[in-house]
Amino acid sequence: MRILLVEDNTALADGLSALLRGSGYAVDVVCDGVSAEAVTATENFDLVILDLNLPDMGGLDVLKGMRARQSKAAVLILTARGATEDRVRGLDLGADDYMSKPFDVSELEARVRVLLRRQAGLRSSAVHYGKVSLDLNSRSFSADGTPIDLPARELGLLELLFLRAGKVVSKEAIMQSLAAFDDDLSANAIEQYVSRLRRRLAPYGLTVKTARGIGYYLDRPTEPA
Template sequence: MRLLLVEDNVDLADAIIRRMRRNGHAVDWQADGVGAASVLRYQSFDLVVLDIGLPKLDGLRVLAGMRERGDSTPVLMLTARDGIEDRVQALDVGADDYLGKPFDFREFEARCRVLLRRGRGQASEVVQIGGFQFDNAAHRVSLDGEVIELPNREFRLLEILVGRLGQVVGKDEIAKGLFGFDDEAGPNAIELYIGRLRKKLVAAPLRISTVRGVGYMLEASDGGADGDG
């Protein structure tokens, strides 16, 4: 998934970026509210992690601008402030969740997963299709109990497709979910990852179909997964 991190503490931002990218997420970073507000006007994200105490424009005003434009992207607010008033104000403005600093990264990741899942309309971290299981929380994919090893980007590609099971997902949408501004992605990168994923899921009760000129669709099937090139 693609995240926007808005945090002016460079050390904390670096730690979050490294951790989330290590988990396969595309992460873009802005260090002040004005830059974040500008990016959010033209780029969509799956999740925004937004500090309240930002230079130039505070996080509450950035969030208020998002909601006024009808942007319903899930937002996790971060702040070093302890007062209950800040928490109440953040939620009233439209934050989906709130996490005070300092925090445990395991809790941070869990809250991000919940918001991402909620944004996709999923009730559970685990998707089961016959003997195939996709467990987002455990970062595990298995077939009949045997683990299918997937590099992070292939795992995140599968996450996107599983989250839209039975629906066509456009190439642009996939690209936005997999690659950040700083990622180098050639024109055939998505096709390459799709091809690798198909080979690893060939025995699974799934099929990745190519919808020519549009994108891809993951469907449950009785046989193995296959599809066009």
């Protein structure tokens, strides 16, 4: 899943982006409101973590622009402005959650998980498809209780297909979800990840099918031979 972090404090932005990338998310960082406005108008994100006190253009104006364009990204406001009126205004303008600085990192991580789960239309952190289960809290897969170890990119790809099981996910959507601005991710690389994932999933009765010229989808589970 892809996250945009909008934060003008370089040290905080570096720390948070490292934390989120360590959890397997694709993370982009911008440090001013104008850049945030431009990026959210042209790129798709699952979640935007948004400071309010930004150079050039305030975070609330960024939020208003996103919602005017009917952006479906979840928005978590993370700001030093913790007054009730600021919270109310941010939520009324379309933010999904609001945290004040200073904050507890574990709480931030939990709120990120909740918002991403809500984006996927899920109430529970556990998702099951055939014999395979996804724990959204730990972002880990298992089959009959046995962990399935996957490299980061394959984990992200399976998570994306798993949450949209049975529906075709385009190559463009996969690249948008898995790659940050500075990542080199080509269509050929996606094909390689799909090929590896097929081999890893075969013992568990899951198959990644190709919708020729469009993308990929996770097929209905079959009983392993």
